[in-house]
Amino acid sequence: MSFRLEPSKDFKKPPGPVCLIVMDGVGIGNEEQYNAWYCARTPFLDALRSGKTPKGSVVLNAVVDASGRSVGLPEDSDMGNSEVGHNAFGAGRIYSQGAKLVNESMDSKAFKTGETWKWLLENCKDGKDGTLHLLGLWSDGNVHSHIKHAYALLDAAIEEGCKHIRFHILLDGRDVSETSALLYVEPLEKHLASLRDKGIDAQIASGGGRMVTTMDRYEADWRIVQRGWLAHVLADTESIRTFSSASDAIQTFRKEENGVIDQFLPPFIIVDDKRNPVGKMKDGDSVILFNFRGDRAIEISTCFDAPEGTFRHFDRGCMPKVRFAGMMQYDGESKIPKHYIVSPPHIERTLGEYLVHNGCRRLSISETQKFGHVTYFFNGNRANKFDEELELYVEVPSSRERENTRPWMKAAEITDSALAAIDEFKPDFVVLNYANGDMVGHTGDYNAAVIAMEAVDVSLSRLVNGIVEREGIAIVSADHGNCETMAEIDKKTGKPVKGNSPQGWKALTSHTTTPVPVMITGYGIDKYEIDETVTWGDENRKKAGIVNVTATCINLLGFEKPKEWLPGLLKAKSV
Numbered sequence: 338m339s340f341r342l343e344p345s346k347d348f349k350k351p352p353g354p355v356c357l358i359v360m361d362g363v364g365i366g367n368e369e370q371y372n373a374w375y376c377a378r379t380p381f382l383d384a385l386r387s388g389k390t391p392k393g394s395v396v397l398n399a400v401v402d403a404s405g406r407s408v409g410l411p412e413d414s415d416m417g418n419s420e421v422g423h424n425a426f427g428a429g430r431i432y433s434q435g436a437k438l439v440n441e442s443m444d445s446k447a448f449k450t451g452e453t454w455k456w457l458l459e460n461c462k463d464g465k466d467g468t469l470h471l472l473g474l475w476s477d478g479n480v481h482s483h484i485k486h487a488y489a490l491l492d493a494a495i496e497e498g499c500k501h502i503r504f505h506i507l508l509d510g511r512d513v514s515e516t517s518a519l520l521y522v523e524p525l526e527k528h529l530a531s532l533r534d535k536g537i538d539a540q541i542a543s544g545g546g547r548m549v550t551t552m553d554r555y556e557a558d559w560r561i562v563q564r565g566w567l568a569h570v571l572a573d574t575e576s577i578r579t580f581s582s583a584s585d586a587i588q589t590f591r592k593e594e595n596g597v598i599d600q601f602l603p604p605f606i607i608v609d610d611k612r613n614p615v616g617k618m619k620d621g622d623s624v625i626l627f628n629f630r631g632d633r634a635i636e637i638s639t640c641f642d643a644p645e646g647t648f649r650h651f652d653r654g655c656m657p658k659v660r661f662a663g664m665m666q667y668d669g670e671s672k673i674p675k676h677y678i679v680s681p682p683h684i685e686r687t688l689g690e691y692l693v694h695n696g697c698r699r700l701s702i703s704e705t706q707k708f709g710h711v712t713y714f715f716n717g718n719r720a721n722k723f724d725e726e727l728e729l730y731v732e733v734p735s736s737r738e739r740e741n742t743r744p745w746m747k748a749a750e751i752t753d754s755a756l757a758a759i760d761e762f763k764p765d766f767v768v769l770n771y772a773n774g775d776m777v778g779h780t781g782d783y784n785a786a787v788i789a790m791e792a793v794d795v796s797l798s799r800l801v802n803g804i805v806e807r808e809g810i811a812i813v814s815a816d817h818g819n820c821e822t823m824a825e826i827d828k829k830t831g832k833p834v835k836g837n838s839p840q841g842w843k844a845l846t847s848h849t850t851t852p853v854p855v856m857i858t859g860y861g862i863d864k865y866e867i868d869e870t871v872t873w874g875d876e877n878r879k880k881a882g883i884v885n886v887t888a889t890c891i892n893l894l895g896f897e898k899p900k901e902w903l904p905g906l907l908k909a910k911s912v
């Protein structure tokens with residue numbers, strides 16, 4: 338099938354670039370005190386929402402879905418996330434996402450007939466005494482992983498006669514309630530104890546909070562991955578603290594550091610009565626990383642897969658010869674990891690690919706924490722460029738400090754670099770991500786989240802005005818909600834749940850199912866209007882989704898949308 342796009346009958350390309358600006362984690366929530374956007378002073382965003390920029394340009398406004406089935410997740414109650422959001426922005430149609438594909442494989446047990454499963458289990462059954470290690474994010478957040486998948490793997494391994502099993506659990510508090518670790522860990526400890534009673538040697542061996550242990554992304558800080566390696570693989574009790582159980586570790590850390598939330602709990606190793614680690618990995622073991630999402634799984638996968646002499650990020654020490662597989666292949670193009678249990682969605686014919694085939698220049702830009710979102714996720718989970726000449730990918734280095742201590746993050750620097758790159762590289766299309774609403778939202782720090790939104794507003798006003806001055810078009814949207822809901826809300830009363838935050842509520846650190854804005858302004862926009870009949874496919878809800886933004890971009894670039902994409906949000910005004 339050709340990539341050639343037909344010129345549009347209704348839309349005309351502006352002289353300047355068409356720019357998709359993603360405010361990460363900024364939904365349109367309730368007008369309440371826990372909504373950091375609503376409570377922040379954001380005069381520019383207010384103007385966009387009211388239909389005119391402060392300089393008088395027309396703004397077209399829509400509110401669209403960014404969660405559940407509209408982005409390929411199993412249920413409408415599933416909150417959105419950056420992977421599915423940027424996949425949707427990039428692909429223009431809805432793909433069954435990792436969460437859904439893994440659910441199906443686990444439910445039907447289809448994975449048990451796959452080569453990878455058999456290869457892993459060879460080490461651990463029929464007289465071989467290799468241990469099966471299950472490593473991953475231990476919650477039901479369903480963004481990176483789900484405990485039900487790990488339980489399914491455990492059951493399947495036992496069914497096949499595997500006798501030695503170890504869990505290496507990363508504590509969440511980011512996609513689920515901020516101090517919920519024990520809700521997931523205690524049942525696991527009980528279950529493993531009951532297995533031990535039946536003669537199966539199953540235990541938790543190590544763990545740690547996900548933001549300081551193992552789950553770094555986009556190479557922001559390899560020390561995080563190294564800590565995980567020391568805890569899970571080498572069981573290095575010199576550098577990592579030891580405990581008799583995971584729940585003991587969690588409770589002790591909480592006592593020692595008042596107010597610490599799960600994502601930041603330090604790494605730990607479980608030891609036996611003689612103070613020996615119970616789950617140090619050894620030659621002939623097998624390891625499964627049961628996270629299905631790639632961004633925070635790629636680095637640790639590389640640690641297992643990279644041959645001797647090719648790995649330069651830290652000293653892997655005396656590395657055991659293990660068989661390693663991921664739940665999915667996280668980057669199909671770079672083949673990371675080499676072995677995987679469930680095949681990932683094959684996302685193709687994305688906006689990025691169409692652009693280069695039609696001679697359009699593209700700029701992707703963000704700071705480190707979201708850099709892969711506008712490249713890897715936007716390109717359908719492939720990190721490499723489609724075309725070296727036509728594409729420019731700019732990463733502004735993120736700070737390694739906690740985001741609530743500097744909620745402005747790199748918004749100003751991203752804006753500077755974007756405007757400079759627009760002038761020098763002259764892109765036809767730009768995709769840019771401001772990380773603030775999301776990254777600060779995840780800390781649960783409400784006051785910082787308010788400042789985050791104010792920082793986004795100031796940068797946005799400079800960027801959007803700059804785009805309009807250059808006779809381009811700005812499409813300002815978001816990939817999912819987060820900072821518009823900074824408190825856990827009681828489903829029955831609709832009010833915040835009481836808790837320990839300075840505001841008196843229980844902080845909400847996760848994303849939400851809140852719809853997001855689409856605000857379009859710039860060259861020639863007054864000739865178009867929102868097509869209210871456009872939806873993402875669910876007739877009952879009669880709402881469009883972020884997936885409809887892709888065709889909007891290609892239309893504004895003067896092309897008819899490709900057949901396989903869902904329709905764009907705009908139509909020419911009838912005269």
Ligand SMILES: O=C(O)[C@H](O)COP(=O)(O)O
Nearest residue numbers: 418419420480511512775
């Ligand atoms: O990885 C994270 O930081 C969170 O689990 C999800 O946030 P993101 O989907 O916005 O990256």
Ligand SMILES: [Mn+2]
Nearest residue numbers: 361362419816
């Ligand atoms: Mn996001």
Ligand SMILES: [Mn+2]
Nearest residue numbers: 362775776779
């Ligand atoms: Mn997020």
